[in-house]
Amino acid sequence: EEQLVESGGGLVQPGGSLRLSCAASGFTFSIYVMSWVRQAPGKGLEWVSAVSGSGINTYYADSVKGRFTVFRDNSKNTAYLQIDSLRAEDTAVYYCAKDRAYAFETWGQGTLVSVSS
């Protein structure tokens, strides 16, 4: 069974940093694009970033470009999202997802990031 487990969320002050992790199991991790999608409280889904299977190619939404860095360690079957210069508007549940045919096929349970002083 395919499974994604996110971790690393928490309460952080504005301007702070966090590193989110997404541990994958049940599929050949290295051949799939992995994406991050977030959802602010009471709001809809927002695509944030994606990383190719090799890790060479990365993609970002304009709203996070320059502050977020996506990468992966295929030896650990884990994808990461480094979030720097956090703002209040980054408060959200962050989901990782395994891609299939340019869509999000498998989702994790999410990890909550709260930005507040």
Add this chain to the structure above:
Amino acid sequence: QTVVTQEPSFSVSPGGTVTLTCGLSSGPISTTHYPSWYQQTPGQSPRTLIYDTGTRSSGVPDRFSGSILENKAALTITGAQADDESYYYCALFMPGGISLIGAGTRLTVL
């Protein structure tokens, strides 16, 4: 700024058929946008329903179908059930490897 448009809300009677649509502010939607659809109930992770325009994800009943209708992506639910009451999101794959997700449609079954 390109945005994905969805109906904010929709209502369907139990057993009825409803078609939710997904538009793109910059122009028509085609199969090259690989439209996908997701269902989410509050407090839960999204569930993938449809990918690549019309392919059902594993375990999704065949009363959910996806298509392109009049330059928009469409999700049709046939024989709506009470537990179909949920939020539905559309996502599109854009040039440059970017994905865009619509604001979602709140579907009520009553």
